[in-house]
Amino acid sequence: MNGLLASGLLVASTxxxxxxxxxxxxxxxVTVGAGSALAAGALAVGAVAIGAKVIALKAKRLRxxxxxxxxxxxxxxxxxxxxxxxxxxxxxxxxxxxxLEATPEENLASEELLIRNLFGRGFISxxxxxxxxxxxxAAIGAANGAGACVDAFSKCPFDRKTLFLxxxxxxxxx
Numbered sequence: 001m002n003g004l005l006a007s008g009l010l011v012a013s014t015x016x017x018x019x020x021x022x023x024x025x026x027x028x029x030v031t032v033g034a035g036s037a038l039a040a041g042a043l044a045v046g047a048v049a050i051g052a053k054v055i056a057l058k059a060k061r062l063r064x065x066x067x068x069x070x071x072x073x074x075x076x077x078x079x080x081x082x083x084x085x086x087x088x089x090x091x092x093x094x095x096x097x098x099x100l101e102a103t104p105e106e107n108l109a110s111e112e113l114l115i116r117n118l119f120g121r122g123f124i125s126x127x128x129x130x131x132x133x134x135x136x137x138a139a140i141g142a143a144n145g146a147g148a149c150v151d152a153f154s155k156c157p158f159d160r161k162t163l164f165l166x167x168x169x170x171x172x173x174x
Contacts, residue, residue: 077131078131085130091156092158094137095137095153096115096164098140099146099159099160100115100141100160101141101142102145103116112164119135119138137149
């Protein structure tokens with residue numbers, strides 16, 4: 001099975017499991033456990049990372065090569081961005097992308113650089129697309145710094161480093 005397909009299915013199935021167990025509604029209040037929120041944030045980061053890798057792989061492919069169409073297109077990065085956006089109920093994925101853009105390049109891991117370069121100043125997307133959802137977060141970080149990311153995405157209690165560590169732990173657990 002294609003590695004990206006397997007990763008995509010893992011992200012999708014885990015997002016469903018996390019969102020089923022993470023939110024508790026009592027009257028008018030909504031409660032989310034810190035562990036569930038961190039797991040959901042890490043999954044959003046993972047889905048965004050997979051989308052970034054898909055774009056990088058597509059850029060390397062040779063043109064003119066014919067392929068049979070897939071039933072579900074897992075080489076469409078928008079699929080992964082939509083998965084990330086739909087599971088990002090605390091905006092942790094957006095805060096992560098925002099803080100990446102506000103962080104000096106020498107302080108970022110290679111996977112973080114891949115995501116940052118994807119949503120950076122040259123990113124082109126359609127308004128209302130899931131990719132644009134994250135590009136807007138990157139623009140906030142680029143223009144206003146990490147402090148603005150904390151303010152703009154205040155529902156997320158985790159910073160970039162915490163989210164990235166959770167993402168790495170999830171990767172090694174596979």
